[in-house]
Amino acid sequence: MAPLSKWCVVSNAPLPDLAALAAHAEPGALHVYHRGPEGAALPGEAPFVLDVGTLRAEADGTRDPMTSSTLRVDADAVVVRISGLNEDPVHYAVNRMRGLFAYFTDLFLAPLVLPGLGLPVEMTGTAVGHACGTLLRGVSRLPHSSVHRTRYEGGHWRTETGDLRDPLRDFREPHRTDPAAAGEAQLDALTAEIERIDSTTPAGTGYATLLSGGIDSGTVTYLAATAGLSVTPYSVGTPWGDELADAAELCAELGIGLEAVHLTEDDIIASIPEAVRWLGVTEPEVVEVALTATSVQRLGAVPADRTLLTGYGSDLINAGLYRPFAHHHELIDQVLSAVDRTRRSNELSGRMALAHGTGVHHPFWSWPVMRVALETAPECKVREGREKYHLRTAMGRRVPEPIAWRKKIAVHHGGGLQDGVARRLEKETGSSDREPVYRACFAELLDRSARGELEPVDPPDLFERALGRVRSR
The missing domain is CATH 3.40.50.620 (HUPs)
Structure with missing residues (x-):
């Protein structure tokens, strides 16, 4: 069976490119787009909590915050708690000039999310380490053992962040x-x-x-x-x-x-x-x-x-x-x-x-x-x-x-x-450096996501096009 990506986006801006791909709810001032596993649906009204790992609604407080990341949506606020293990990422983008933001669980949604915030979709010029976030400018991965609250008060959206105790200490x-x-x-x-x-x-x-x-x-x-x-x-x-x-x-x-x-x-x-x-x-x-x-x-x-x-x-x-x-x-x-x-x-x-x-x-x-x-x-x-x-x-x-x-x-x-794998890629590109091939795959996937193709439906063709990007440099 072909894969179908599952994800959730919470934003204070309408994101029309997502509307046809997911269930859409508007709890108060927020927009929620949700494509979860079979049988998982958004609750009828806020507040509700989604487990980030399963993308299913949970009763608040039932998950261990050390091992499970959660996303709580109220009519005028969103609270994201990132676990100490942090296997399943949550990403954040914000246009501070326009007061628009989005939290999203799938990095490759960026081409469908960022334009709705008035932000460009650009890869970073060089590879980033794990601690630096993501390969996309303006998109950060929320760090482990942290809490992020964005709420509407006094006519503005305000974001607060806090650190939880890192269990590795x-x-x-x-x-x-x-x-x-x-x-x-x-x-x-x-x-x-x-x-x-x-x-x-x-x-x-x-x-x-x-x-x-x-x-x-x-x-x-x-x-x-x-x-x-x-x-x-x-x-x-x-x-x-x-x-x-x-x-x-x-x-x-x-x-x-x-x-x-x-x-x-x-x-x-x-x-x-x-x-x-x-x-x-x-x-x-x-x-x-x-x-x-x-x-x-x-x-x-x-x-x-x-x-x-x-x-x-x-x-x-x-x-x-x-x-x-x-x-x-x-x-x-x-x-x-x-x-x-x-x-x-x-x-x-x-x-x-x-x-x-x-x-x-x-x-x-x-x-x-x-x-x-x-x-x-x-x-x-x-x-x-x-x-x-x-x-x-x-x-x-x-x-x-x-x-x-x-x-x-x-x-x-x-x-x-x-x-x-290293020998095969060196034969294909003439270089022992494999990362440019993987970055080219990322770029090709990103371009396809912008067209609404969120899953690699033809991996061999995608790989060949990525090789073409590397060879043309």
Whole structure:
């Protein structure tokens, strides 16, 4: 099924270019445009609260502000609370001379929003880092752990911003110092998260995992299977390598079948525009990490009626390269920096899953699991030349030693796939710098959005046109 983007826009200006694409409400002085998932509708009157991740209306105060971003609309005010994790972004644009503003959850709506505010649509001249916001002039991404209030008073719209406590500040002195105990605590938290997911999913739902030979996806697959979920693992092979044999070893241990997914080079390359579309960023490492999951989603390799559980996020909270002479606090900084960087990179955003109408969960990136991992001392995570030592120790009590302690060949998160993509793009452009290709995809997507084409309906053609932009420079 072709993707259909889901989003919400709140503005004090009418935005006619959005009217034909979404439900439109006018609570008082505001305009709300909403295209949510099936069965999600705007409430009949203000005030109402939308969960930014699901785009569904929620009772005020029912979501944990640490883990869920929300958008509250009153007749003459809008309040946006951005969670401490901030996977799903909210963007803000304002024309202060005219007193017009908009909050919107999809960056590629900018060509349909900014003209209504009297603002131009322009890409920045150079790539921006995660901390700098977006690739569009005049459009900012609201930062994590913050509150933004815009209200009408005294004949003017006034905006106030405030910071909430950043939860990462609490983990400078991790207290879990026993690897086996820390690993067991994390498995307990993961089990509880998987059970929580299952309890909120319709009865009879089948599950899928993206299973490599690594400990992360292996742990999620093991816990899902042993919890009694009907789970089918899918393992991806590419022209640059696979881990099918390693994945099959765990499946044999669990007594479940394995589905192999073979992606061609062209499959992966054609997924670049869609990866850029749902990420909204063009940093090569971020785009390339997303290509496997994007290809699987784009090609429908996992049936749409299965809820996907991944091992993504574990590398951030549990890992760190083995560095025998690294200082304790340096390793702590490494983990916290990785988490901070990822909550601004959109790598774990749910926008692609919403567009495709599929359920995707990242159990390692749930706050209870993250909290246990961040409470764990780095000496538990990196020991005897092995990363994720604590997790392997705990899993080693459940599966054979070769499975728990196998050294992973990176396929999903770089390694052969990233090198293969780099070689292909250098062949296409004559340059080893991949970012211009991804920026050209962004520009092409932006132009199409201005025409109301908000989804990449022909990714190969879009990619070829992006290459044409790069070659013509």
